[in-house]
Amino acid sequence: MQPEGSLPERARMKNMSQPFFPILVGLIASVVPALGHHGTGVSYDASHPVTLKGVVTEFHYANPHPQLFFDVTDEKGVVVHWGGEFYPNPAQLIQDGWGKKRSEAALPFGMHITITVAPSRAGEPVGAILRLLNDKNEVVLGVAGGPGAPPPPAEPAPH
Amino acid sequence: MKIKLTVWSMLLGGMALFASIAFTQGGGAPPGGGPGGRGGGGRGGILAADPKNANRAYDKHDISGIWSRNGSPGGYGGGGTCRDCGDRGFGNDVPSLTPLGQKMFDANKPSYGRNLGSPDAAAHPEEALGRRRAVPPANGTDPYQTCNPMGPSRALIYPDPMEMNVLPDKIFQQFEWGNAVRTIWTDGRKVPEDPDQPRWWGYSAGKWDGDTFVVDTTGVDERTWVDHFGYPHSAQMHLEERYRRTAYDVLELNMTITDPTIYTGVWKSQPKKFRKLSKDAIKTVDGWAGLLEDVCAPADDVELFNKRIRDPAGGVVH
Numbered sequence: 001m002q003p004e005g006s007l008p009e010r011a012r013m014k015n016m017s018q019p020f021f022p023i024l025v026g027l028i029a030s031v032v033p034a035l036g037h038h039g040t041g042v043s044y045d046a047s048h049p050v051t052l053k054g055v056v057t058e059f060h061y062a063n064p065h066p067q068l069f070f071d072v073t074d075e076k077g078v079v080v081h082w083g084g085e086f087y088p089n090p091a092q093l094i095q096d097g098w099g100k101k102r103s104e105a106a107l108p109f110g111m112h113i114t115i116t117v118a119p120s121r122a123g124e125p126v127g128a129i130l131r132l133l134n135d136k137n138e139v140v141l142g143v144a145g146g147p148g149a150p151p152p153p154a155e156p157a158p159h
Numbered sequence: 160m161k162i163k164l165t166v167w168s169m170l171l172g173g174m175a176l177f178a179s180i181a182f183t184q185g186g187g188a189p190p191g192g193g194p195g196g197r198g199g200g201g202r203g204g205i206l207a208a209d210p211k212n213a214n215r216a217y218d219k220h221d222i223s224g225i226w227s228r229n230g231s232p233g234g235y236g237g238g239g240t241c242r243d244c245g246d247r248g249f250g251n252d253v254p255s256l257t258p259l260g261q262k263m264f265d266a267n268k269p270s271y272g273r274n275l276g277s278p279d280a281a282a283h284p285e286e287a288l289g290r291r292r293a294v295p296p297a298n299g300t301d302p303y304q305t306c307n308p309m310g311p312s313r314a315l316i317y318p319d320p321m322e323m324n325v326l327p328d329k330i331f332q333q334f335e336w337g338n339a340v341r342t343i344w345t346d347g348r349k350v351p352e353d354p355d356q357p358r359w360w361g362y363s364a365g366k367w368d369g370d371t372f373v374v375d376t377t378g379v380d381e382r383t384w385v386d387h388f389g390y391p392h393s394a395q396m397h398l399e400e401r402y403r404r405t406a407y408d409v410l411e412l413n414m415t416i417t418d419p420t421i422y423t424g425v426w427k428s429q430p431k432k433f434r435k436l437s438k439d440a441i442k443t444v445d446g447w448a449g450l451l452e453d454v455c456a457p458a459d460d461v462e463l464f465n466k467r468i469r470d471p472a473g474g475v476v477h
Contacts, residue, residue, distance in 0.1 A: 039269070039270025039271055039293070039295075039296040039299065039301060039304065039387075040270070040295070040296055040468075040469050040472055040473075042270055042274050042293045042294065042295050042296075043295040043296070043297065043469070043472035043473045044472060060459075060463060062459040062463060062464070063453065063454065063455060063456065063459050063460055063464075064455065064459075064460050064464055065464065065468075067463065067464060067467065067468050069467075083467055083468050083471065084468075085464070085468045085469075085472075089453075090453075091319075091335070091336075091451050091453050094442075094443055094444055094451070097444060098444075099443070099444035099445075102444070120471065120472040120473075120474070121295070121472075121474075122295070122471070122472065122473055122474030123474070124471040124472065124474060124476065125471075126468055126471045126472045127472075128472075
């Protein structure tokens with residue numbers, strides 16, 4: 001599944017143009033390692049966030065944390081199938097107005113996204129989603145900032 | 160200018176947030192107490208969680224309703240607990256383990272706490288070892304990762320809402336996460352000392368001791384963990400819970416584990432506090448109020464999440 005080379009390095013992109021983006025991601029990165037997160041927090045390296053452009057292939061609004069699967073094509077045309085988990089779980093998303101129908105409608109198959117993840121320490125194309133923008137540069141599922149968005153959730157839900 | 164202010168407010172907010180999280184996750188109550196720490200315990204009186212409830216009348220013997228150790232408005236939405244509600248561990252003053260206890264402790268590989276072998280773990284020798292040995296769940300042994308019941312002590316530590324449904328002869332204690340229900344009998348029975356069959360939630364009986372509701376539990380299946388950090392117990396464990404409603408919106412819990420098979424001494428928990436939530440505090444997007452159906456279902460948690468996200472994240476690809 002994983003092509004040769006370091007995924008984080010291969011997939012790394014230039015930071016977004018928003019002036020506060022590096023600070024925002026830095027804050028998130030500093031917070032993530034302390035978190036429980038169904039115990040998966042230990043699996044990710046939040047100190048080296050990776051920003052990718054991809055296309056949605058699957059989205060599952062389910063416990064313990066919703067999952068997003070998306071394809072990332074590199075400059076050589078190699079497609080890597082990525083998976084990402086959202087820190088908020090459905091119980092939390094509901095409180096923020098992101099119910100199942102709205103969330104699924106926001107992430108249809110084929111949606112072009114810009115996504116920042118804390119990548120797997122094991123080097124697999126899996127990450128914890130720190131920031132997610134749709135093809136209109138809008139924050140999706142309220143995840144972690146973006147222009148005009150509220151601050152990121154205080155902590156991910158504990159599952 | 161506006162952008163700069165925004166940046167700095169976010170930066171400062173983030174720093175405060177980090178400090179808060181590090182506190183709640185990193186080892187619990189400060190040494191020596193404080194309102195939520197050991198020695199505080201509420202015996203001198205605890206302020207209401209919400210100042211507007213400070214003078215609100217309440218019945219100290221009414222512990223019914225929805226309670227949460229999470230400080231966010233909906234009782235969750237943040238993974239950590241209220242700042243003074245105690246952390247996810249049972250307690251940092253862990254008694255010495257017996258040889259069998261040590262063997263079981265070593266076999267348990269949790270995924271919470273500080274990462275095993277990390278500089279962060281090394282920098283906190285004041286914390287019990289269980290809090291400094293987290294491994295990716297793909298390489299761990301946490302029974303809850305595959306939706307097995309948490310058992311009473313761990314469920315009570317979990318920072319999601321629980322509801323006390325009080326009936327004349329029993330209390331159904333319902334935990335939102337896992338959609339689990341435990342029965343605490345209040346009909347005068349005593350718990351069995353050596354039940355024929357241990358159960359995931361054990362056998363529980365409760366009674367009032369003054370203004371403290373005391374619950375005794377025995378016969379808890381030893382496959383459950385005491386807390387998120389992989390501390391073991393045997394089926395001979397005796398768990399005591401002592402609940403006190405110390406303000407309109409505050410319920411305090413202190414627990415004690417007596418399990419000489421595993422621990423050479425009695426283990427007292429850090430004080431845990433719950434905030435009272437109104438039924439309407441938790442709603443679906445359709446406005447349906449009450450505890451959510453927050454189930455750990457193998458079809459979702461194991462077949463989907465674990466196999467496609469959790470395990471690859473830890474280097475295990477199916």
